[in-house]
Amino acid sequence: MRKKMVAGNWKMYGNLLENKQLLAALVAELNGVREDVIVVCVPYVYLPSTQNELQNTTIAWGAQNVSQYEKGAYTGEISASMLSDFQCKYVIVGHSERRMLFGEDNDVVAEKYVAAQRAGITPILCVGETLEQREAKITEQVIEQQLMSVINVAGIESLSKAVIAYEPVWAIGTGKTASPEQAQEVHAFIRAGVAKQNLGVANQLIILYGGSVKANNAPQLFAMPDIDGGLIGGASLIASEFITICRASRH
Numbered sequence: 001m002r003k004k005m006v007a008g009n010w011k012m013y014g015n016l017l018e019n020k021q022l023l024a025a026l027v028a029e030l031n032g033v034r035e036d037v038i039v040v041c042v043p044y045v046y047l048p049s050t051q052n053e054l055q056n057t058t059i060a061w062g063a064q065n066v067s068q069y070e071k072g073a074y075t076g077e078i079s080a081s082m083l084s085d086f087q088c089k090y091v092i093v094g095h096s097e098r099r100m101l102f103g104e105d106n107d108v109v110a111e112k113y114v115a116a117q118r119a120g121i122t123p124i125l126c127v128g129e130t131l132e133q134r135e136a137k138i139t140e141q142v143i144e145q146q147l148m149s150v151i152n153v154a155g156i157e158s159l160s161k162a163v164i165a166y167e168p169v170w171a172i173g174t175g176k177t178a179s180p181e182q183a184q185e186v187h188a189f190i191r192a193g194v195a196k197q198n199l200g201v202a203n204q205l206i207i208l209y210g211g212s213v214k215a216n217n218a219p220q221l222f223a224m225p226d227i228d229g230g231l232i233g234g235a236s237l238i239a240s241e242f243i244t245i246c247r248a249s250r251h
């Protein structure tokens, strides 16, 4: 049995006070009561305060991005070993907002994935098609390319220390969720592709769905056989929503 996982992606929201209240609510409701994996991916500057709130709890924390470089004259960048200093267990790489708004291509994403793993941090690798690509019926090609550019560099076994998040771009922040069947179809495609290369890795691989997951649609999504949980944006900022979503991952 694969573990279920729910990860919050706070994006560029929050402040010290709001974060403290949100984390206190999560700890009160979720700490120690679940064997599934619960993660919050916070803005870099809130890693120390998040660590402070969550250490000695069963809720993990992570970052939303990482530099592909180990160190050097890269003004404004944050390395994977810096994230390790704050006991980050996870980092999101290749989020569609990074790909589209900050020009990260498949090669850069692969380098970031490798940099994270080198520092012992589990990358949450995001893949997903745009609406245009879906309508052109090239969803599978797009996702295969996104995955293969990482696998070609890092190897198929590297996926045993990674999480994949399928996030259709058209479903992110739009309130338009992929139907459980639509999402399942892509999740199954991803798992089958990995299984062709390594069945053991494929069976253990956690594949999250992301894109307008809310408390009211999470149960149906998480009930699908290849959906192992969610990567949650907007709803991860509302304690009651996120807690309900975390509970929905248990069945």
Ligand SMILES: O=C(CO)COP(=O)(O)O
Pocket: 009, 095, 167, 171, 172, 173, 174, 175, 210, 211, 212, 213, 231, 232, 233, 234, 235
């Ligand atoms: O991008 C997402 C998570 O990484 C999804 O965002 P929303 O849940 O706000 O649609």
